[in-house]
Amino acid sequence: MKKMTLEICSGTTCYMLGANNLLNIENEMPSELRGLAEVRALPCMGLCNDKELSGAPYVKLNGKVIEKATPEKIYDAMRALIEE
Amino acid sequence: MANGSVFVRRELMIRFVRAFNNGTLETDLDRFAVEMRPRLGQSSRCCIYHDRAVIKYRLMSLLGFSCEEETDEARTLASYYREAIERETPVNVAETIPLSVCEAGCSGCPSARVIVTPNCRGCLNRPCMYSCPKGAISIVNQVSTIDYSKCINCGKCTTVCPYHAIVKTTVPCEEACPTGAIHKDPDGHTRIDMEKCISCGNCFSKCPFSAILERSQMLDVMKAIKNGEKVVAMIAPAIEPQIAGSIEQLFTAVSKLGFTDVMEVAIGAEETTAREAEEFKEKMLAGERLMTTSCCPAYVELVRKFVPELMKYVSHTPSPMVLAAEIARKEHPGCKVVFVGPCVAKRIEGARNNIDFVLSFEELLGMLAGSGIDIIACEPMKLPRAAISDARGFAKSSGVTQAVVNELGNFKDDFKLDAKAINGIEKKTISILKLYAAGKLPGNFLEVMCCPGGCVNGPCSLKK
Ligand code: FES
Numbered sequence: 001m002k003k004m005t006l007e008i009c010s011g012t013t014c015y016m017l018g019a020n021n022l023l024n025i026e027n028e029m030p031s032e033l034r035g036l037a038e039v040r041a042l043p044c045m046g047l048c049n050d051k052e053l054s055g056a057p058y059v060k061l062n063g064k065v066i067e068k069a070t071p072e073k074i075y076d077a078m079r080a081l082i083e084e
Numbered sequence: 085m086a087n088g089s090v091f092v093r094r095e096l097m098i099r100f101v102r103a104f105n106n107g108t109l110e111t112d113l114d115r116f117a118v119e120m121r122p123r124l125g126q127s128s129r130c131c132i133y134h135d136r137a138v139i140k141y142r143l144m145s146l147l148g149f150s151c152e153e154e155t156d157e158a159r160t161l162a163s164y165y166r167e168a169i170e171r172e173t174p175v176n177v178a179e180t181i182p183l184s185v186c187e188a189g190c191s192g193c194p195s196a197r198v199i200v201t202p203n204c205r206g207c208l209n210r211p212c213m214y215s216c217p218k219g220a221i222s223i224v225n226q227v228s229t230i231d232y233s234k235c236i237n238c239g240k241c242t243t244v245c246p247y248h249a250i251v252k253t254t255v256p257c258e259e260a261c262p263t264g265a266i267h268k269d270p271d272g273h274t275r276i277d278m279e280k281c282i283s284c285g286n287c288f289s290k291c292p293f294s295a296i297l298e299r300s301q302m303l304d305v306m307k308a309i310k311n312g313e314k315v316v317a318m319i320a321p322a323i324e325p326q327i328a329g330s331i332e333q334l335f336t337a338v339s340k341l342g343f344t345d346v347m348e349v350a351i352g353a354e355e356t357t358a359r360e361a362e363e364f365k366e367k368m369l370a371g372e373r374l375m376t377t378s379c380c381p382a383y384v385e386l387v388r389k390f391v392p393e394l395m396k397y398v399s400h401t402p403s404p405m406v407l408a409a410e411i412a413r414k415e416h417p418g419c420k421v422v423f424v425g426p427c428v429a430k431r432i433e434g435a436r437n438n439i440d441f442v443l444s445f446e447e448l449l450g451m452l453a454g455s456g457i458d459i460i461a462c463e464p465m466k467l468p469r470a471a472i473s474d475a476r477g478f479a480k481s482s483g484v485t486q487a488v489v490n491e492l493g494n495f496k497d498d499f500k501l502d503a504k505a506i507n508g509i510e511k512k513t514i515s516i517l518k519l520y521a522a523g524k525l526p527g528n529f530l531e532v533m534c535c536p537g538g539c540v541n542g543p544c545s546l547k548k
Pocket residue numbers: 009010011012013014015043044045046047048049056057058
């Protein structure tokens with residue numbers, strides 16, 4: 001299976017609103033997911049500019065946006081990709 | 085890990101800064117609560133109306149007011165804004181305290197006590213009953229039952245129950261407060277006793293509802309910059325592990341906010357070390373038996389309020405913040421200086437030492453986020469006056485001692501350095517300090533840091 005790309009927005013807004021807890025995710029993943037994704041920290045993806053700030057922190061998994069990302073949401077999305 | 089209420093606080097900061105930059109803050113302030121908690125949206129507390137009330141008080145604190153100052157509940161935030169924008173200097177927190185309790189946000193946690201949960205099986209061994217030193221537990225209807233007129237909250241029973249059926253409830257702020265300053269008044273409202281509070285910020289960082297608020301000076305800083313004043317930012321070394329990106333990138337980001345100059349507080353630390361080592365040497369040669377550090381302002385407040393007899397042993401050397409401010413003023417005559425750090429108590433030390441403003445790391449990041457400035461997208465700045473690593477080490481426990489030891493290493497001494505450290509102020513610290521003051525504990529150099537591990541774990545640090 002091709003490695004997934006997991007891009008974590010580390011722009012200041014996302015960082016403050018939770019991305020700071022995601023930056024170490026590579027080492028915190030459950031063992032069955034570890035090593036399956038290439039994790040990268042990116043500058044602002046431009047998604048936080050909406051007035052509502054509703055979705056930060058943003059993460060992209062294989063290009064697909066995950067809003068209000070938490071480790072669990074990311075793991076679920078990864079598992080869904082594996083099953084596809 | 086930061087919790088939901090922390091994110092609300094940060095989101096508000098970002099909105100606040102965005103609106104300030106757009107020039108719409110005055111009108112937007114009274115709209116934020118509704119926008120963030122619309123009628124059909126979700127609430128974090130019992131209902132959106134409760135959430136909105138808390139948001140209002142958070143905004144008041146961002147404007148630099150404490151919610152206890154509210155005399156007219158119907159007063160709009162726009163009106164507070166007008167008052168804030170007119171004031172020449174922020175409220176002097178050395179005369180009050182920088183923290184306040186947001187009543188609307190406080191859950192009013194019931195006092196700490198030991199309770200028996202339904203997990204109790206009424207077992208026949210009854211370890212709870214036999215371990216209780218006060219005979220407060222009996223078995224009533226096959227269930228362990230506590231007689232609260234006898235219970236002393238020691239918690240022994242909680243450790244022996246094979247079903248983990250007995251637990252001790254806590255009040256996080258009261259548990260975290262080392263001086264007993266935070267308490268409930270007879271009506272059950274949480275209050276902070278100004279006479280006892282040392283501004284350590286433990287309640288601020290430990291409250292799971294984030295119901296303790298800090299008086300912010302963010303607006304005052306942004307206003308000064310907007311009015312074209314020269315404002316210099318001095319960044320505490322503890323920021324390094326808190327950000328995405330390097331210190332050098334952060335400096336570029338901060339200067340984009342319009343600061344005249346950005347410097348590391350650590351450049352003041354070098355001077356502090358040299359002077360502190362010199363002071364120590366002089367004192368020891370003069371036959372004094374103890375010197376204790378002065379760079380942690382919560383510790384100095386603790387001594388001032390609870391162990392005054394130790395005050396004469398506290399070093400007179402100015403802290404790195406104060407010395408960095410001197411350098412800033414020399415290089416930029418007439419400038420205003422802003423200390424940026426992870427500390428609540430620095431707000432008091434700043435007010436006492438002519439530091440114009442104090443911001444938390446969180447507020448600085450809020451200003452960057454609200455201004456659309458990305459640290460990791462910034463070019464690294466060549467630091468014109470890079471601090472040596474000893475000086476940066478001030479942010480970690482025993483860093484001060486290490487720096488002074490290195491400095492002392494340069495001369496042949498007639499006395500022996502016997503360094504001791506207290507790493508984190510707890511409830512029992514006051515009695516230990518009393519022993520130091522009375523000369524009953526060994527050591528001639530005592531470093532005390534309020535936060536375990538040092539400033540890097542300060543109450544306003546981001547990584548938790
Ligand atoms: S900071 Fe993440 S999208 Fe802008």
